[in-house]
Amino acid sequence: MISREEYFSKRDPIAFPLWQKATIGIAGAGGLGSNIALSLARAGTGTLIIADYDIVTLENLNRQQYTLAQIGKLKVEALAENIHSFNPFINLVLHPVEITPANFNAIFCTADLLIEALDEAEQKEMLISYWASNFPNKHLIAASGLAGFGKNASIHTEHYGFLHIVGDLKSELKPEISPVATRVAVVANMQANLALELIAKAKGN
Amino acid sequence: MAEESVFFVNGNKLPWKEGLVVADALKMMNYTFKMLVIKMNGELIKRENWQTTPIPENADIKVIHLISGG
Numbered sequence: 001m002i003s004r005e006e007y008f009s010k011r012d013p014i015a016f017p018l019w020q021k022a023t024i025g026i027a028g029a030g031g032l033g034s035n036i037a038l039s040l041a042r043a044g045t046g047t048l049i050i051a052d053y054d055i056v057t058l059e060n061l062n063r064q065q066y067t068l069a070q071i072g073k074l075k076v077e078a079l080a081e082n083i084h085s086f087n088p089f090i091n092l093v094l095h096p097v098e099i100t101p102a103n104f105n106a107i108f109c110t111a112d113l114l115i116e117a118l119d120e121a122e123q124k125e126m127l128i129s130y131w132a133s134n135f136p137n138k139h140l141i142a143a144s145g146l147a148g149f150g151k152n153a154s155i156h157t158e159h160y161g162f163l164h165i166v167g168d169l170k171s172e173l174k175p176e177i178s179p180v181a182t183r184v185a186v187v188a189n190m191q192a193n194l195a196l197e198l199i200a201k202a203k204g205n
Numbered sequence: 206m207a208e209e210s211v212f213f214v215n216g217n218k219l220p221w222k223e224g225l226v227v228a229d230a231l232k233m234m235n236y237t238f239k240m241l242v243i244k245m246n247g248e249l250i251k252r253e254n255w256q257t258t259p260i261p262e263n264a265d266i267k268v269i270h271l272i273s274g275g
Contacts (some may be wrong), residue, residue, distance in 0.1 A: 032275045119275040121240035125252075128242050128271075132249040145272045160267050161247050172272055179274045 004089055008044055015200040016044055022199045023047040025111030027099055027127055029075040030054070031179050032143055033117035034065035035188035036195075041083040041090050043196055048083075050076050051095035051107050063181040099123075104130050113198060115191050116142035128163065138162065139198050146187045147171040149180040155187060157194060166190045212264040221262050228255040230266050240271040 008016070024045055026033050029052035037048055052075045056066045060075075070078040076094040083090060095107050099118075104127075108114055114135075116127050124142060131140045145167035146155075154168040166187050173179065210221040214230050227243055227250050243250045244267045250258050260266070 028275055030275050117275055119273060121271040121273045124271045124273075125240045125242060129249065129251055133251070142271075143275060144270060146274045147272070158269070160244050160269065163242075163244070163249070163269075165269055167272070169270055170272070171274075173274050184275070 002088075007087075007089055011044060015196070018200055019044050019196060020046045022113070023049060023111050024195055024199075025049040025108040025114040026051070026117055027108075027114060028052055028117035028119065029064075029079050030060065030117065030119055031063040031181070031184035032146075032188045032191065033115075034075070034079055035185045036115055036117055036192045037079055037083060038065055039189055039192040040195065041087045043192075045090065045196075047091040047093065049093040049095070049108060049111055050079060051097065051099050052076050053096055053098040059178065062178050063184050099127065101126070101130055105134055108135075111138070112202075113139045113141070113195055115195055116140060117188070117191070132163065136162065139164065139195075139202075141166065141191045141194050141198075143167050143187050143191060145169045145171045146179055146183050147173040147177075149183050151183075152186070155183075155190065157190060164194055166194065210262050212260055212262065212266065214266045215268055221260065221264075225260040226256055227258045227260060227266070230260060231255075231268065234268070236268060236270075238268075238270045242269045242271065243267070244269070 026036055029050055054075050056070045056073050056075055056078050066078050074096045076096050080092045114131055118124050139162050141164045143166050148171050158165045211218050212221045214234050219233055245264055
């Protein structure tokens with residue numbers, strides 16, 4: 001058995017203990033959420049709360065971090081399996097349910113910070129609105145505008161107090177065309193990267 | 206000379222007058238985004254309050270366009 005000390009070697013002495021204590025919520029386990037979860041798990045986040053009601057399908061494999069063998073499984077369970085295959089020292093709280101105003105608080109109330117990784121703009125708007133009313137002093141990192149490929153320089157982060165938006169804020173999906181793995185992963189990892197920065201800052205002072 | 210009353214939407218200076226509500230800011234900017242969030246002076250204004258929330262003079266309004274994809 002690998003020990004905890006062996007596993008978490010060569011870590012930032014100041015930031016890493018803060019990430020270990022942190023609980024990060026991820027709303028959605030698709031192209032954004034699956035990439036966000038893997039990176040945050042590798043970085044050493046203590047607890048991830050992941051909510052998604054969907055199952056893995058063949059057409060998800062163009063950008064989401066699942067395998068052929070996982071088709072038909074609940075995404076949250078497939079993601080937990082993938083995370084535990086490289087990090088046994090993480091606490092995962094899985095919610096295989098649709099996020100609604102009614103269950104929102106119960107799912108995410110223990111999160112220090114929430115990352116929005118949903119697909120539909122309507123859902124994004126709902127999530128931002130509920131988080132801002134229920135947890136006005138906790139950070140929310142959302143994504144908007146990630147369709148297509150290339151255009152690295154157009155992807156950036158806008159900050160509005162506790163609300164942060166990553167993306168190009170303009171690229172719309174074309175009908176029947178999925179987001180592309182590379183650009184989704186860039187946005188996802190910028191969201192995850194900002195989450196680690198905010199946690200290191202908030203508790204590091 | 207009296208200074209003209211103004212407010213700001215995404216950094217654009219607009220003329221302010223008594224009686225403007227948050228929904229007017231979208232019209233004045235010709236924004237037609239379907240899904241968006243509006244923050245005024247740092248506070249989120251819920252969709253159901255756009256028609257009734259007055260814009261104070263010098264308000265700083267941010268309109269954030271939400272696009273599907275994830």
